[in-house]
Amino acid sequence: MGIADRKEREKLEMRAKILDAAKHLFLEEGYSSVSLRRIADSIEYSPSTIYLYFKDKDDILFALHNLAFQELYHRQRQNLQIADPIDRLQAYLSTYLEFALDNREYYDLMFIQYAPASKIKEKAEWRYGRRAYEALRDTIRQCQEAGYLKSVDPDATAFGLWSFVHGLASLIIRHRLPMFSANQREKLAKQAMEMLNEMLELSRVQH
Amino acid sequence: MGIADRKEREKLEMRAKILDAAKHLFLEEGYSSVSLRRIADSIEYSPSTIYLYFKDKDDILFALHNLAFQELYHRQRQNLQIADPIDRLQAYLSTYLEFALDNREYYDLMFIQYAPASKIKEKAEWRYGRRAYEALRDTIRQCQEAGYLKSVDPDATAFGLWSFVHGLASLIIRHRLPMFSANQREKLAKQAMEMLNEMLELSRVQH
Amino acid sequence: MGIADRKEREKLEMRAKILDAAKHLFLEEGYSSVSLRRIADSIEYSPSTIYLYFKDKDDILFALHNLAFQELYHRQRQNLQIADPIDRLQAYLSTYLEFALDNREYYDLMFIQYAPASKIKEKAEWRYGRRAYEALRDTIRQCQEAGYLKSVDPDATAFGLWSFVHGLASLIIRHRLPMFSANQREKLAKQAMEMLNEMLELSRVQH
Amino acid sequence: MGIADRKEREKLEMRAKILDAAKHLFLEEGYSSVSLRRIADSIEYSPSTIYLYFKDKDDILFALHNLAFQELYHRQRQNLQIADPIDRLQAYLSTYLEFALDNREYYDLMFIQYAPASKIKEKAEWRYGRRAYEALRDTIRQCQEAGYLKSVDPDATAFGLWSFVHGLASLIIRHRLPMFSANQREKLAKQAMEMLNEMLELSRVQH
DNA sequence: CATGAATGAGAGTTCATTCAT
DNA sequence: GATGAATGAACTCTCATTCAT
Secondary structure: OHHHHHHHHHHHHHHHHHHHHHHHHHHHHOHHHOOHHHHHHHOOOOHHHHHHHOOOHHHHHHHHHHHHHHHHHHHHHHHHHOOOHHHHHHHHHHHHHHHHHHOHHHHHHHHHOOOOOOHHHHHHHHHHHHHHHHHHHHHHHHHHHOOOOOOOOHHHHHHHHHHHHHHHHHHHHOOOOOOOOHHHHHHHHHHHHHHHHHHHHHHHHOO | OHHHHHHHHHHHHHHHHHHHHHHHHHHHHOHHHOOHHHHHHHOOOOHHHHOOOOOOHHHHHHHHHHHHHHHHHHHHHHHHHOOOHHHHHHHHHHHHHHHHHHOHHHHHHHHHOOOOOOHHHHHHHHHHHHHHHHHHHHHHHHHHHOOOOOOOOHHHHHHHHHHHHHHHHHHHHOOOOOOOOHHHHHHHHHHHHHHHHHHHHHHHHOO | OHHHHHHHHHHHHHHHHHHHHHHHHHHHHOHHHOOHHHHHHHOOOOHHHHOOOOOOHHHHHHHHHHHHHHHHHHHHHHHHHOOOHHHHHHHHHHHHHHHHHHOHHHHHHHHHOOOOOOOHHHHHHHHHHHHHHHHHHHHHHHHHHOOOOOOOOHHHHHHHHHHHHHHHHHHHHOOOOOOOOHHHHHHHHHHHHHHHHHHHHHHHHOO | OHHHHHHHHHHHHHHHHHHHHHHHHHHHHOHHHOOHHHHHHHOOOOHHHHOOOOOOHHHHHHHHHHHHHHHHHHHHHHHHHOOOHHHHHHHHHHHHHHHHHHOHHHHHHHHHOOOOOOHHHHHHHHHHHHHHHHHHHHHHHHHHHOOOOOOOOHHHHHHHHHHHHHHHHHHHHOOOOOOOOHHHHHHHHHHHHHHHHHHHHHHHHOO
């Protein structure tokens, strides 16, 4: 049983190794430009070895998606317990951006890149996405009940707030800000988030 | 002379036909996943015919980029003459979003997709992008002088506002909103923009 | 009739122009590496125009071969009248080498390059080649009757002498003498020919 | 270990098989007319298989060149120890011709065909060629010191002698002797060589 | 468990050639 | 007489994938 354990552990380690290599390459050059051979080379295994751990190239992408959504879910989890809805909303959005910038490869796969993988897995993600979206909207509703963000449709607000953080993340991740240095970019993103938070808080006063 | 004219016209039409086919395919599957053969097939010509109109695959992308930036520039042009800075800013952002949703393929190529094309052309775009960004930031500065958006760094504000509209556009274009119908999406985007406009105007009162 | 003449003349001029362009390109890069488009480009006509003057690419090669053999035949013609066989032999060989170095493209096509052209034309050349060879061997026979080159088989001698001049020419034409400058090469070829001539004359004394 | 050995052997055999097929095709039709597909077809493998053994088409040519020069070097090696310069010269030239006729494909690649391959390898060959040429010229100098071949410039003599054997070889290899049967050609080549040897020996008497 | 060998499919691209104008 | 438009066939080369070992 110790042996079986070790084998199992090694199997998982190998999968992780492959996924990690693939993750980086996919961000750098896009899924369809990265060849299995390149992934194999970068971990110094043969291409055929990869097939012992993954059904095919799409399967790697699928596994990465799963890990990515798990990680995001894991990070958001604790925020769900914040009592004050406006605090919760702010935490939710901040955590989202932090996740994106800490896991650019994941974020790219989840929300920017094409998903040429087999359709089967998409459904699972739809489900996750929908649930995450609903959590956001519910929080917004609670904010409204508490007097914030009153005037607008909660769906529009949810979409708008999500767009804001998605925009910050994706402009950075896809290098569309050549006018700033890497340092500046992250600093500006933080400032923009603070600006948002201020506005959220101010959204009460005015009504 | 009539003949020469017609030939010229036909040549341009053919180029347009190829570009149009490529544009759609590029949005659907990404530049590097689309083969010249597929483009040729979709307009029912042979692959070699494409080479009579474009040097190579990159050249098609290059041409599309040019058209895209021209169109965006054309649309923004009139906004530059709006005297009131806050009106100008609102128009600028609205036009940007409209452009994105009216020209999803272009927007995708310009601001979402990787640009594996030859580096030469990128420089021209950097220049355009930088100028466009500076126009935005200058407008924001003028808004601040007029008492709006006062508290924050103009760069952070510019980045934030751009991110907001980019987020709206790119979530729609890359189909990350399966929880809404196509109609809903655009309606929500408009509502979100109105919400933004309100906030911009309110940004004065508070100080 | 004047008009017909002019047209005929122009037709020939155009053929000559094409042949000349092809000739140079063929020497520089080899028949199969040269495309019709390159030939057309170099005379600033369209590829299709060439088909008005030649059936296909092979036909150009065929025409060049014909011109080449004509030119060589023309140069050798006068030598046939030299009475003294040893003088005739020397003249024959010298003229051959001069032809080769004056018409490197032709020589390359005739005696070095592959002949991927349709087999039809080869027969004609075999005939020419055989006749030229026989002229050489007959001259050698007459030299032997006059006491020169006595000991050896005239076929072997003919082959040997031809090989000698062919070797000089083809090493130069195919750039296999990078150790010498262009000037040196031709000077050395001349010296080698003189050496040969001396030997031919000495071939009498010894017997 | 037996397994590794066998694999290694098989790998080499496959390389040899490809090289052999390529060698023959290159002689028959010239490097640039032969496609990788044709090489693959002729050994009944798929085109992609070739790429497991050679980087690209040029690499095949490169490998053949290396083998060719090795073989020639190997054959000439023993001749360098012949003490008498005139014997050495004769052996050198005879070996050269024998090599050419025993390895027509190699000879064709080395001294007749164009070398469109990457320039890197050419330099190595220039070096080899130059050294081989210098060995020839030095031998001639020593012959002159021993009283042979006195009157002429050693460079001209070297060039002349080389041309002679190159001429014999290349007229045979490139099929420019349709007037003789294959048997006759080789017999005549040998006779021509004997004729040369006689002359070399006679070159002493006269001075 | 890992891989080397092999391949069919398909990539971008160039070619000689045809034909309507 | 000259050509622009078009193409099918072929090119070199890369890819994801399979399979025997």
